[in-house]
Amino acid sequence: MTTGSSTDAASRSSEEPRRPFRISRVRILQLSGIVVFLALWQVFGGRKPEWYSQPTRTAGELWHLLGAEEVLPYIEGSFWQLLLKSLGALVVGIVLSFIVGVILGFLIGRYRVFRVALDPYLAAIYSVPRVAFVPIMVVWFGIADRFLAGGVEVPLSRFVIASVVVACSVLIAFSTAAGVHELMKEYNEVSYAFNLRGGKGAVEEWAGAILLVIAFLATAAGWLSLIQGVVLVFATVGLLVVRDRHMFLKILLPGAVPFLATGLRIAVQRALIAVIVAEFLIGVPGLGFVIRDARAAYHTDRLFAMALLLMVLGGTIVTITKAVEARLSSWRPKAF
Structure with missing residues (x-):
């Protein structure tokens, strides 16, 4: 021994x-x-700095941007203020995308009627290029860089926030639905094996689906305000969740957390792209507008500096989301 x-x-x-x-x-x-x-x-x-810039020139321009009180003469605010606007729109858009995506994902994954009714349309929306929605979203949300919410002025763009929601909510919904659907298959197998399966609750599912359709049509027709329509949708979803509260709280929600984390990690990466592209397209003050102005002025050093900054920002966001995903998925067995 x-x-x-x-x-x-x-x-x-x-x-x-x-x-x-x-x-x-x-x-x-x-x-x-x-x-x-x-x-x-x-x-x-060094041979063609107007085309390729140089690391020293790029670093100098980045240092200038970080310390400048005004990046552009016709836009108020320092570079840090523009950065906070972009990050603020990203955070608000991700939060809204998470709420919408999780609700849709749980409905599609848990209830067959919602899966049959909504899945084809979500797949169609996901396959359409985001640029196709830009003219419609400009009409709906405008191009202003601030809006009123409950009488309080919010220094963010509704168009940019909506771009993030369009780009990320369906992705989170699919990820959540995949996790919930997989859990329901395992739950049904165990229930059948032990003869514990109860009623399907088809009446409640159809009633919930009809209420959601009524809420959508009434809001679109102007019979209900947007807030009233959202309240009716949340009330309908709440009724379904209350009926299955034990399954949602003890089985579906804990089991779907790793899928939620994975969908959120991918969605955050897409959200950063959506923010920059939205600001670039319609000229909303932010990092995307700085890139747009540098492109118009053929300011190569600034273009490379912004690209370097976005690489660092994107890498930081991905690292944080990966750490959160690893933490939330630590209970899952490792694959060898």
Whole structure:
């Protein structure tokens, strides 16, 4: 026994020193690749800086943007204020997308009538290029960079927020529906095996579906205000959830959390793209408008600086969402 334990200890001690060397070698290779890339960019960019810029020029322009009190002469606010506008629209859009996507996902995954009724239309909306919705959304939401909510002026663009919702809510809904539907299949198998399956509740499902259709049509026809229509939708969903509250709280919600986290991680990446593209297209003050102005002025250094900043911002967001996803999915068994 002593010989075996000493052998195991010796093997472990012989393996431990190798790990830091392996990790450091990977880091050295990564840093070497970055250094080589920057050196080549500096050399070749010096031949035509108006086309390719240079790392030194890009870093200088980025430093200038971060410290400038006014980025553009015809737009008030510093670069940080424009950044906060873009991030604010992103956060509000993601929150709304999460609410809409989770509600739709649970309805589609849990109830067959909603899956049959809504799934084809959501798939059609998801397949349409987002640019096709721009003219309609401009008519609906306008191009102003602020709006009133309950008498309070919000310094954000409704168009940009709506662009994020259109780009992300369906994606979150599909991810949630896939998780809920998979859980329902396993639940039904166990219920059949132990003869515990009750009624299907088809009457309640159809009643909920009819109420949702009535709420949508009444809001579209102007019989109900938007707030009243939203309240009716939430009340209908609430009734369905109350009927199945034990299943939602103890089975579906905990089991669907990893799917929600995965959908949210992908949606956040799309949300950043939606914000920049929306600001670029209609000229809403934000990071996208800075890129638009730099493109119009052939300001190559600023274009590369903004691209570098968005890379860092996107990488930070992805890292945070991956950490949240790993935390929420830690209970799932690992695949080997």
